[in-house]
Amino acid sequence: MKHEILVKSGLAAGLAALLIWGGLPLYRHRHFDLSIVEGPGVGDVMRLSAYSPGLAGTMADTSVFVLRGREPGGAALLLGDTHSNEPEGLLATLIFIENAVVDKGTVYIIPVFNNSGSRNTRAGDGYPLYFDVPTDWGAVRFRMGNRDASPLDQWPDPDVYIHYPERQMLSYIDVRNVNRTWPGRPAGPLMERVTYGAMEIMRREKVDVAVDMHGAETMFPVTNCIVAPERSVKIATLAALTVKAAEGFEDHVEPSPAGFRGLSHREIADHSATMPFLLEAPIPFLDQPTGPKTTKLLMDGKDPFLLSLAGKKKLFVPYDASGWSMDRRVGQHCSVVLEILRQFSRKNPGKAIVIRGVPRYADIVRQGVGHYFADPAKADAKKVVRN
Amino acid sequence: MTLVMIAYYVLCAFLLALLAADFVREKRSRNDLVLTLLVMIPLILRLLRVK
Numbered sequence: 001m002k003h004e005i006l007v008k009s010g011l012a013a014g015l016a017a018l019l020i021w022g023g024l025p026l027y028r029h030r031h032f033d034l035s036i037v038e039g040p041g042v043g044d045v046m047r048l049s050a051y052s053p054g055l056a057g058t059m060a061d062t063s064v065f066v067l068r069g070r071e072p073g074g075a076a077l078l079l080g081d082t083h084s085n086e087p088e089g090l091l092a093t094l095i096f097i098e099n100a101v102v103d104k105g106t107v108y109i110i111p112v113f114n115n116s117g118s119r120n121t122r123a124g125d126g127y128p129l130y131f132d133v134p135t136d137w138g139a140v141r142f143r144m145g146n147r148d149a150s151p152l153d154q155w156p157d158p159d160v161y162i163h164y165p166e167r168q169m170l171s172y173i174d175v176r177n178v179n180r181t182w183p184g185r186p187a188g189p190l191m192e193r194v195t196y197g198a199m200e201i202m203r204r205e206k207v208d209v210a211v212d213m214h215g216a217e218t219m220f221p222v223t224n225c226i227v228a229p230e231r232s233v234k235i236a237t238l239a240a241l242t243v244k245a246a247e248g249f250e251d252h253v254e255p256s257p258a259g260f261r262g263l264s265h266r267e268i269a270d271h272s273a274t275m276p277f278l279l280e281a282p283i284p285f286l287d288q289p290t291g292p293k294t295t296k297l298l299m300d301g302k303d304p305f306l307l308s309l310a311g312k313k314k315l316f317v318p319y320d321a322s323g324w325s326m327d328r329r330v331g332q333h334c335s336v337v338l339e340i341l342r343q344f345s346r347k348n349p350g351k352a353i354v355i356r357g358v359p360r361y362a363d364i365v366r367q368g369v370g371h372y373f374a375d376p377a378k379a380d381a382k383k384v385v386r387n
Numbered sequence: 388m389t390l391v392m393i394a395y396y397v398l399c400a401f402l403l404a405l406l407a408a409d410f411v412r413e414k415r416s417r418n419d420l421v422l423t424l425l426v427m428i429p430l431i432l433r434l435l436r437v438k
Contacts, residue, residue, distance in 0.1 A: 001414055008410070008420065015424045023437040030437075121438075152436050155392055 033386040035376035039098040041067040052197030062115040073105030074208040074351030084118035084145025089213030092333035105353035116153040118145035135370030148176035154190040182267035215283030227278040229256035229269035239339040281329035331364035
């Protein structure tokens with residue numbers, strides 16, 4: 001080979017350039033932190049590792065916001081970003097953190113429940129690394145994560161994930177899916193330590209209501225719904241009927257399957273005294289037969305292929321040219337959470353959880369999600385949490 | 388970090404060292420040089436904990 005050193009140096013430099021060009025955006029995404037402004041109701045901010053020490057020092061550790069009421073009452077736990085490619089849960093929990101004032105009871109909020117997954121990507125599906133939400137003071141940027149934790153944080157995957165403690169055999173990938181690893185173990189795989197931390201919050205703080213917020217495909221039957229086990233189904237039904245009558249949107253109730261293990265709505269009910277609910281809002285971005293997975297599709301939910309399929313009655317939700325926007329999805333979650341807490345408080349006045357300051361569906365659709373986010377640059381630096 | 392994961396990183400580093408040695412020793416084929424570098428990409432990304 002002629003000019004061997006020159007050729008090898010050139011190729012090595014090319015490789016370095018390729019690695020920097022391709023790797024730097026991924027590195028930055030993994031280390032990009034959200035700035036969350038503590039609202040008027042936030043009392044304490046803890047780490048989940050306070051309840052699950054096995055998370056300390058790992059990428060899976062995450063912030064827990066505690067909103068304490070002026071009067072004693074019940075306790076609620078709100079979870080967002082269980083699946084980090086379903087960001088409506090994240091945005092809804094942030095609206096609670098930045099706006100809610102609790103008059104009675106205590107509300108625990110974990111906005112980025114799968115912190116590792118939120119720093120993972122789905123490059124093969126062409127996912128964007130970030131999405132921007134317009135606000136009154138400019139756009140705020142969020143990480144677009146993946147459904148499962150990053151293999152950099154939890155690896156290797158087993159051939160089959162054997163659920164603890166039921167020993168049901170689940171898909172290998174579910175070992176990194178934080179909505180299959182409930183109720184978790186203190187020294188299990190990393191995602192089991194995450195769910196164990198949340199279970200410990202529920203057990204130690206005597207949490208009455210837990211709400212896990214998700215998004216689901218329009219072509220998936222379990223969408224636009226409240227999934228509830230036997231214990232929660234009455235409150236879920238009352239909440240669904242009330243939002244339909246008072247706020248004009250559908251959110252039907254789906255029973256939690258008793259034989260499918262690892263899901264929050266199943267295991268929380270079976271391993272604690274807490275009443276769990278899982279909310280699914282339709283997110284067209286996740287459907288397979290769509291156009292490119294752009295941030296526009298994520299935010300406005302408009303897709304011509306889904307529109308065509310809606311005409312053939314292939315979707316499980318009503319779908320028209322207006323799509324299914326992020327504002328609608330987040331608005332649904334906020335209203336349904338408020339309604340679940342209101343119905344629970346009516347039935348259990350001694351454990352009431354009373355919240356004000358959180359917008360409902362119509363407000364969020366009218367004003368946009370970003371209207372309810374504070375500008376971290378103008379907030380007291382001590383009140384800005386990086387997660 | 389679990390023992391298995393540590394072993395995996397050691398394995399990655401070992402394979403990378405072998406490939407680097409191959410790259411240095413290769414005297415004839417430019418194609419082989421390029422292919423060796425391509426095989427090194429995922430190993431480097433993993434060792435640097437990028438992807």
